[in-house]
Amino acid sequence: MKVIYMMADTFRRDHMGAYGNDWIHTPNLDKLAAGAALFENAYIGSFPTVPNRRDTLLGRGGGNMPFNGWRPLDRDDVTFLQFLTEKNIPSQLITDTQNNVTGSVGKMAMNLFRDYTAWTLNRGQEGDTHWLDANVPLKFPVPHRLIRYRAEMWHQILVNRAHRQVETDWFAPGTYSIATKWLERNYKRDDFFLWIDTFDPHEPWDPPQHYIDLYDPGYKGRIFDAPTYGLRRKMGITDSEMKHIRACYAGEVTMIDTCVGRLLETVERLGIADETMIVFTSDHGTMMDGPGDNGLICKPNTIGADGMCMSAGRPMKEPKQFFPIFQNVARVPLLIRIPGMKKGKRVKAIVQPWDMSATILDAFGIKKPKEFIGSSLLPHVRGKGKTIRDTAVCGSGPLAQAMDGRWVYTVWQGQRPASLIDLKSDPLAKKNVIKKNPAVAKRLHKQILAFMRRQGIAEELIAKYREFR
Numbered sequence: 001m002k003v004i005y006m007m008a009d010t011f012r013r014d015h016m017g018a019y020g021n022d023w024i025h026t027p028n029l030d031k032l033a034a035g036a037a038l039f040e041n042a043y044i045g046s047f048p049t050v051p052n053r054r055d056t057l058l059g060r061g062g063g064n065m066p067f068n069g070w071r072p073l074d075r076d077d078v079t080f081l082q083f084l085t086e087k088n089i090p091s092q093l094i095t096d097t098q099n100n101v102t103g104s105v106g107k108m109a110m111n112l113f114r115d116y117t118a119w120t121l122n123r124g125q126e127g128d129t130h131w132l133d134a135n136v137p138l139k140f141p142v143p144h145r146l147i148r149y150r151a152e153m154w155h156q157i158l159v160n161r162a163h164r165q166v167e168t169d170w171f172a173p174g175t176y177s178i179a180t181k182w183l184e185r186n187y188k189r190d191d192f193f194l195w196i197d198t199f200d201p202h203e204p205w206d207p208p209q210h211y212i213d214l215y216d217p218g219y220k221g222r223i224f225d226a227p228t229y230g231l232r233r234k235m236g237i238t239d240s241e242m243k244h245i246r247a248c249y250a251g252e253v254t255m256i257d258t259c260v261g262r263l264l265e266t267v268e269r270l271g272i273a274d275e276t277m278i279v280f281t282s283d284h285g286t287m288m289d290g291p292g293d294n295g296l297i298c299k300p301n302t303i304g305a306d307g308m309c310m311s312a313g314r315p316m317k318e319p320k321q322f323f324p325i326f327q328n329v330a331r332v333p334l335l336i337r338i339p340g341m342k343k344g345k346r347v348k349a350i351v352q353p354w355d356m357s358a359t360i361l362d363a364f365g366i367k368k369p370k371e372f373i374g375s376s377l378l379p380h381v382r383g384k385g386k387t388i389r390d391t392a393v394c395g396s397g398p399l400a401q402a403m404d405g406r407w408v409y410t411v412w413q414g415q416r417p418a419s420l421i422d423l424k425s426d427p428l429a430k431k432n433v434i435k436k437n438p439a440v441a442k443r444l445h446k447q448i449l450a451f452m453r454r455q456g457i458a459e460e461l462i463a464k465y466r467e468f469r
Contacts, residue, residue, distance in 0.1 A: 002276040005195045010202035011282035013333040025254045028261030036337035037381040043392035045353045052283035059357030059372030066452045067395040072111040080357040081115035093119035095197035096171040098128040122175045124160040125199045127153040136162045141223045150313030172200040176259035187270040201252030211251030229298040232289045234307030278337040285329045324410040393451040402444040409444035414466040
């Protein structure tokens, strides 16, 4: 068996044609979806980037914590890759998501490459400190408070992208170019696992201009390619500027689609399509001040008193404001095509990242260890799947959230009153209806506690996730 796992960071599910989008060009992903299992209810687990990768690598939450945190693998962490190694199945990571490897300015280095047979980092993404250039000045296209990065990191971003001329000089196209070359050198192997991980379409939203021109040609205004997270009207971002932000993000989505298309063409050209499982997914979505975003852009669930989070990399201003993880962030695309599939199907099962560990092992005929909390999705791909869970549970820091397709229940370790949203009557997620539906809130709270107890989390820690008030 050959498995190619494609991770596109911050890819909104509703920006793909196969998930109902009618204005963004994603022909290659739509073609993949037409012959794959499309999961309609794929949710995040641990949030955001590094915690998500830990979910999939470890097949569970954070060990002694309910959710994985932003930290390296511990010495005794057991990844699904170790089970591949035991069976002499080679694994390769090809990534430009540098904060999984080198970390970033002011952050610890990560080691999420640890158990791969080999790994390659396409350097330079998001302020990766790999190059100096005294010829590139520090310039802010908008007031610095409206850029999420500190000055030194923003300058590094400018340095890292100053040399770009042709499309493969951009990070995701370059990363997929490396992956294509790897396939050409390794396609004759009987088995392999290849994880391709791109930071795009995460900000900075700076694809080649021809992708932006698909959605907002001739724009002459201010450029927000890495905006501060928060309430966009509090930042003074105009409607035309917001339209351009959406265009830049859409351009990145189409750029990723083009990359995927080139890779799938290579798989066909090499004659391995009928012996390769293909997976495409994301770690989370983002918000664009659209329906259901409640005025927010990017992915904050906490903002300061000024309506912003990470303004110029500075701490938030007190008092803080708290939000649930809204659906445009919490729901992600997931496509799985297995050898022999000729026709696509839509799968309604609620699935999460820890299911991917079990799925990959199952694809290679390896039984998952009892510590892994997920279930293989291959039965669902084959049309024989049973219900895995009734509720998805996700979280980050003090936040824990339960979602069942209709209800979204969020608790913050007693830092603020719990929230309950009824997406059936309130699809834009504007009202907290917990007082009118205490039984629903209590049921979902029990689901959160059960999720934690299933992992053996200490009761004194579980007790911090207090009952709603």
